[in-house]
Structure formats: structure tokens, C-alpha cells
Amino acid sequence: MTLELFIQYFFAGITYGSIYAIVAIGFNIIYNTTGIINFAQGEFVMLGGMISISLLPIMPLPLAIAAAVALTMLYGALLEICFIRWLDNPGVLRMVIITIGLSILTREAALHVWDESIRSLPYFVGNEISTVNVLGARVSPQVFWVIGACGLMVAFLSIFFQGTSVGRQMRACAANRKAAVLCGINTRDMVTFSFVLSAGIGALAGCVMSPITSTAYDNGTGLAIKGFTVAILGGLGNSAAAVAAGLLLGIIEAFSVSVLPLAFQDAIAIAILLIILFVRPHGLFGSGTAAGLKEF
């Protein structure tokens, strides 16, 4: 493999990898505050892309993206308020089934609103054929938008969780929900807020990736499974590890194309998921002792 080809695959890998990382962080935010895996996480990404594409004819690109993110956040809040907030102490099986149902309904609604066709946003800078030369390899400028946006989101989230009052309240909620209630934190609002936040970052990721990967109504499921793989790979709940795991999975997938047929690309991620679940359910970066206290 030549150096150019290597760099080409590498960039493809980190582009997809950063998207997976963002989806995985979306899983983690909700998991941390509620203990729920939100199976509808991938649908937020799809909605972000789809809404921004539909808004593009009536407003400039940055505004369309901002509006799409805001609308998806609203949708996330609505889902939580309508379907999750008022259940007291639902079992895991019940929550799994409800979020699966929500993902199906979102997807079917998208099918009826936007039909089956595959759409995409225009490239933010240049067009399909404009490239940047990196060590002899040709990389689309959109790749840097994706990587940059994902990097910014991760930085923003870490500042938010460390530095702001709401962020600290959410972390308290994650650490011990009962204790958080006793400290006067409104944990129900925190749960709603975690849905809003993960809908928002999912939607933004959906917008920046749309020019490269295109958006269709059924994008969500695949992304949700990849994102979940990454979240497990890094250790559920650990967002910094999710970034590393996301990049790892993206790069493995990108290089697998040179060995395996494209149709099996998805099977690789799932095979990794299954192996990790069997061998190290606490993730590559999780500690084994802490895992002993959790249920898998």
C-alpha cells in the first residue's frame, strides 16, 4: 500500500470515526443521566440532515443548519416529555422496546415526509471535486469540516460538563440520582435536557456529514448500531474513550474495504461489537474492577 493510499484510507476512517464518536457520545449522555440506551439516537442524526436539506431553499446554509439543530433538539425534548418523563421506574426491557418503537415511528414518519430518495447538503466549501493535498493524497475539504465540527463538539461538551452549573448537575445526576434529588437538583429536567443535548449534537453531526455520506430516511439504524458499538468499545458512559474508540472503528472499517467486499463492511462493526460484548463488556478502556459492580 502506497503512502498516498494509506493517507486516503486514514482520512476516510477518521471522518466516519468522528461521526460514530458523536453518536456514541449521544448514547452516553442519555445513558449517564437515565440508565437508558436510546435506540432512537441514530434518527436524530438523520433528522438533522433531512431538516437542513429541506430548509436550504428558503435560507442560507449556516441558518438552515442552526434551525435544523434547534428543531431536532425540540423533537428530542418532545420525545422525552411525551414518552419517558411520566413513567415511574420502568424496567430496562420496557425502555428498550419503547425507544425501538420511537425509532421506528420517527423513521416511518420521515419516509412519509421525505420519501425514499437519497438527498444531501451541498459541500460547505468548494464542490464534489475540490480537494486539498495532504502529503500527496487528495482529501475533500468537507472532511476537515466534519473532523473540526466533531472536535469542537467534544471540546464544548467537556467544558459544559466541567465548567457550567447545569453540566455539573447532570453529572451529579449520573453519579447518583437519589443523592442528586436530595441536593435539590431537578433530575427530571436533567433527563429532558440530556435528550435535548444528544439530539442537538446528533443533528449537527448529521448536517456536516450529509455532503459526504448523503442522507436517507433509513440512515439512522446503521448509525445507531455503529454508535452503540463505539460506546461499548470505549466503555458505556465514558465519552473521552468513545472518541478514541470511534476513530479506531472508523479506521478499521476504512482499511477493511481494501481486503473485504463492501457489503460486509457493516458486518465488521457488528462482529467487533459481539466480540467486545463477549470478552470485555466493560469496554477497551474501562476498568475491570469497576465492571464487577455493574450488570451486563
Next chain:
Amino acid sequence: MRRLLFLLPLVILVVGVQVLTDWTDTRYYLTQLTMAAYYSLLIIGLCALMGYTGQISLGHAGFFAIGGYLSAALTTRNLAFFQDQAFFRLLEGAGILATGQDIYGAELVVVAPWAACLVAIIAAALIAWLLGIPVLKLKGHYLAMATLGFGIIIYRIALASEYFGEADGISEVPPFLLPFGLEVSGSFAVREANYYIAWGLLIMGLILLRNLIDSRVGRALRSIHGSEDAAGAMGVDTARCKLQVFVLSAVFAAVAGVFLTHYNGGIGPSEAGVMKSVRYVAIVAVGGMAHLWGALVMGVVLNFLSLRGVFGSYDDAVFGLILIGIMLFAPNGVLSLLNFSGVLDFFRRRRRRVKEPGGLR
């Protein structure tokens, strides 16, 4: 014999529906009822796993597809190419091979349907066993995702491999000849016979599961659902029990897959899709989870409506909506809303009151 008495209303209903369609000249309904019966066979198997043992599986369409695809591929793919090899003669000597014709009338040498059926079911059981050992150690989200992942891998394999016909699936599957001149196929001449074959199979499955659930093993399974740790402490081999039920439900799915494939004369990748697995889970949930009758009734009714095309292009959406509605408002199934169990309890209590004095004296 008294244990089987509970089936009498069902048998009467099955025969009654057939007679009714005969009178009213609406025999075309039997086709969808036959298919619905096969899907329900899978669903009651899943009900034993999900409802009674409390283990979710989002990969049962995968087992259905293993059964369907293997029997379809083995009974349609020409083996004449291997004519000179030792294993071919071995198969021929064992009477496993059959001859057929492809659509152009050329001679085909294929595996006989009964042998293909056996291979498919054994393969599904084996895969379920191998998968179950690691997967059933997981709980909750992890179990859901792992089984979902298995389902997607099967879907991908069906979609990507030439042997399984890629996106087109496999068609021209020959009829499955049974003893007494019966055959499983979609031809109109044997529509009534097939209706009874499907329902006979479903009722046999129901008896098997009823007996299982009322037995020592069944009580162990329900104790696992209640609390796995407590069940383990009481001496239940939880890992083994879960694995056995998982394999059993996979076999139910594979049998359904084999028969439905022969009945339809083909199978396509959509049968292995994630939405199918989700749909089966939805139906078990609507039936009330730990409720074989509920699963059976809902399985037949919802599959029948779906196959008749009542839901139109909202087919998947309807199942999603059902899933959410049930889980939000009636996690114990729709039958619990009607307070059906209250009525049953009433009858049981009366019967016991009559019996008890006799038993005591």
C-alpha cells in the same frame, strides 16, 4: 387427556373457519391464514423465551431466515456439477438427492426437501447454541444489541452472498412432499390441506410449549424471569435453562422458516430484516409477554391483517405504534386491559370451590 381439552375450542375454530370460507366462497383467506399460522409458530417460540424466561431477542428473524434460506438453497441449487465426487455418491446412496427441473426444463440434481429441512433445523439449533453460550450471559440493553447484531449479520450475509441469491432471494423452491400424499406448496389444489398442515404444526408447537411451561423446567424458567440470582440460589442451572429455551425458540423459528419458504415457493432478504424481528417482539408484547394464548391470538390476527395489506404503506409504522402504545399503557398486554384474567379467575375459583370439599374428605 384432560390437559389437551383446552385445545378443543381452538380446533373447532380452525375447522369452523375453513368450513366458513368454503360456504361463503372466500377460500383466498386461507392463504394468509396459513402464512399467519407459520409466523405465529415463531411467535409462540419467542414468547416462551421473552415472556416466560425474560430474555429479549431481536434476532429471531435471523433464525427464521437460516431455516428458510438453507432449505431453499439446498433444494434449488444444482449439485450435478459435483457428480464425480465421493460425497455426491454418498448422498445419492443415502437417498438424500432428488431430481428436478429448472425453469428452462433442464435437469437439476438437488437435495431432497426432507433432508434439507433437517439440515436447516439442525443448523439453526447449532447456531443458536453457539451464539447463546456467550450472548445469554448478557442482560438488558446488551442482550438486545447483541441479538440485534446477530440478526443484521444474517441479513447482510443473505444480501451479499451469491449462493443465497443476493437481493433477489431464492425462488422456484420445489414443494415439500410429506407422507400420506400431502405436500407443502402454494398450489391452489392443496390450499385446504396446507391450511390444516400449518395449523396442525402450530397446535403441536402450542402443546409442546404448554407442557414445557407447566413442567419443572417451566417453573425454573419463570423463576429466572422473576430473579435470576434467586433462581440460581435455589439450585436452578440458569445458564443451561436459558440456553435450552433459546435453542428451542430458534428451532421453532427455523421450522416456521422452512415450511413457509416451501409454501411461498421462495424467500427474500426482507424476511431476515431487523423490522421483522422487531415485529415479532411487538406481537409478543401485545399478547402480554408471558401469555402463550395472547401471543397466538395476536400473532394470527396482526399477521393476517398485515398480509392482507390492511395497513398499506403504514405497515411498519403500525407495528411501531402498537409497540409504544402497549409498553406505555398496558405493559401486561391488551388482554389485561379487558380484565380477561379476572373473568378466568372467577371461573377457576368457582371450580375449585366445588372440588375442594371432595378433595379434603
